[in-house]
Amino acid sequence: MDTTTKRASSKKGERVSKTTIKRGGGFWKLFKQQRYLYLMSLPFVIWAFIFSYVPLWGWTMAFQNYKPAKSFFDQKWVGFDQFTALFADQQFYLALRNTLAMSFMGLIFGFVVPVIFAILLNEVKGMFFKRTVQTVSYLPHFVSWVVVAGIVTKSLSTDGGIVNELLVSMHIIDQPIQFMAQGKWFWGIVTASDIWKEMGWNTIIYLAAITGIDQEQYEASRVDGAGRFRQMWHITLPGMRTTITVLLIMSIGHLVSIGFEKQFLLGNNLVQDYSQVLDLYALKYGLEMNRYSYGTAISIFNSVISIILLFTANGIFKKTTKESIM
Structure with missing residues (x-):
């Protein structure tokens, strides 16, 4: 290697070293400037570690024939026997079917309805009426599922239930229907109850996204002769796209983790094949x-x-819409 090449290599190495030192120094400088923010976030990091990551140690039970009276080292390891038994049980597939069915129904209707409601509520001009409707719509969120289940059961009852009385009075049906005793109605009842309870609360974040849209776009569209429907379609909805995408991705991630409160409280032995998640x-x-x-x-x-x-x-969303949460 000649002298010129050695000098070039030496200079290049010095530049790389200086760049590395500069980057490292930049990080510590930023850390020093924002040390209070890091200290403020530290309790939440500790909380997430304790309650979200430490419990993962319990997953080892799935590979054991766990007995509470024995210590960890005295447990019998069985490998994937628990998973083999799980996938061989017909009740598991029945529960999986019910879970996916109610999850998809909740994802479609429970996601679309709040978006539509937020857009329509944004078009209301009277502030008093708008705030009243918004307040009334999200109040059910604070009601426990125990109370909601009681309201739904009483409303659908054959003995004085308002739904059956209304249907009979309108001559839609001849006699009351036992909604809570027929499995074919259960998925719809759970989905409708969930929408009624959470629609107003889920609307809040969409209304917040709408308020961030530049109002000059609406003024320019009105000058061009666009009506309110065109403004909703071409300005409001695209302005909510990022929020909608993020929430949709997170909702898809919880498709099989829908909880059991609704199904447990609204279900009974007559609809067990449809209520078990x-x-x-x-x-x-x-x-x-x-x-x-x-x-x-x-x-x-x-x-x-x-x-x-x-x-x-x-x-999928990252490739198609260039939006992602990671």
Whole structure:
């Protein structure tokens, strides 16, 4: 290697070294400037670590024949036997069907309705009426599912239920229908109840996104002769796209993790084949029967499928709409 080449290589190495030092110094300088923000976020990092990551140690139970009276090192390891039993149980597939059915219905209607409601509410000019409707719509969010289930059950009752009385008085039906005793109605009842309870609350974030839209766009569209419907379609809805995309991706990630409160409170033995979801299946065939390892295997299945759905949805939206949450 000649002298010129050596000098060039030496200078290049010095530049790389200086750049690295500069980058490192820039990070510590930024850390020093924003040290109070880091200190403020530290409790939340600790909270997430303790309650979200430390419990993952319990997943080891899914690979054991767990006995509460024994220590961790005395447990019998069974490998994937719990998962084999899970995928061989017909009740698991029944619970998975119900979970996916109610999840997709909730995703479609429970996601679209708040968006439409937010857009329509934004078009209301009277501020008093607008605030009144918004307040009334999100109040059910603060009502527990125990109370909501009681209201829904009473409203659909054959003995003085307002729904049956209204249908009979309008001559739509000849006699009251036992809505809560027929499995074919259960998915729709759960979805409608969830929409009524959460629609107003979910609308708040969409209204916040609408307020961030530049008002000059509406003024320019009115000058060009655009009506209110065209403004909603070409300005309001595109202005909400980022918020809608992020919330949609997060909702898809929770398709198989819908909880069990609604199904547990609204269900009964007559509609068990339609009300049992994965979380209820884990509760019944895991905890109640002291099969802790089996219940843990169900929870792992839920988590893994949720992660796969989240990354898949995020990847699809990232390629198609250039929007993502990661």
